[in-house]
Amino acid sequence: MLLKEEREQIVKYGKIMIDRKLTVGTFGNISVYNRDLDLFAITPSGFDYYNTNPEDCVVLKPDGTIVEGERKPSSEVDMHRIFYQRKDNINAVVHTHSVYATTLACLGWSVPQLHYLVAYSGSEVPYIPYVQFGTYELAEACYDAMGDNRACILGNHGLLATGKNLPYAMDVAEQIEFCCQLLYNCRAAGKEPILLTDEEMAVVRSGFGDYRKS
Numbered sequence: 001m002l003l004k005e006e007r008e009q010i011v012k013y014g015k016i017m018i019d020r021k022l023t024v025g026t027f028g029n030i031s032v033y034n035r036d037l038d039l040f041a042i043t044p045s046g047f048d049y050y051n052t053n054p055e056d057c058v059v060l061k062p063d064g065t066i067v068e069g070e071r072k073p074s075s076e077v078d079m080h081r082i083f084y085q086r087k088d089n090i091n092a093v094v095h096t097h098s099v100y101a102t103t104l105a106c107l108g109w110s111v112p113q114l115h116y117l118v119a120y121s122g123s124e125v126p127y128i129p130y131v132q133f134g135t136y137e138l139a140e141a142c143y144d145a146m147g148d149n150r151a152c153i154l155g156n157h158g159l160l161a162t163g164k165n166l167p168y169a170m171d172v173a174e175q176i177e178f179c180c181q182l183l184y185n186c187r188a189a190g191k192e193p194i195l196l197t198d199e200e201m202a203v204v205r206s207g208f209g210d211y212r213k214s
């Protein structure tokens with residue numbers, strides 16, 4: 001079986017994504033790229049995370065060709081593979097429908113530098129207006145908006161998070177969800193949050209050690 005370790009990691013982190021309340025039902029998806037083999041594994045379409053086994057994951061080339069797997073790959077496969085095709089420092093992608101990120105997605109809000117944990121993504125987390133789910137157009141819109149960031153708010157949809165490996169990408173998804181909740185709480189209190197400066201954020205990013213390699 002190709003990418004056995006990556007498949008096992010996806011199954012493990014799928015359960016973590018549910019346990020941390022980062023998505024609902026079968027929605028959201030996870031992939032891991034093996035740069036040496038130039039192949040990636042992704043969650044199958046429409047499977048409950050607690051009933052997904054390593055053999056249910058699908059292995060593809062970054063150009064979208066299926067190499068191994070009986071199941072249908074996640075409908076958002078383009079949103080994953082576009083990063084493996086174009087970025088040399090992204091080896092995992094996590095897409096969630098976490099509640100606060102999705103609330104902001106419905107309000108059309110990006111996430112300003114209101115907390116130092118925004119540095120998990122980079123700087124202000126961009127927002128893109130709604131694009132039909134499961135399309136290459138959505139994948140391109142995410143890619144274009146993301147720039148050097150690690151996360152993006154998908155209008156009327158959810159959150160996309162990336163990283164050098166799957167634990168990091170899941171941390172991005174979790175910490176940006178936390179920052180989304182903070183932003184919602186601040187505005188629910190009728191105030192705009194006090195923002196960190198670019199200089200302060202640069203210090204945080206350098207303190208994250210290997211962040212730049214992520």
Ligand SMILES: [Zn+2]
Nearest residue numbers: 027028157158
């Ligand atoms: Zn989705």
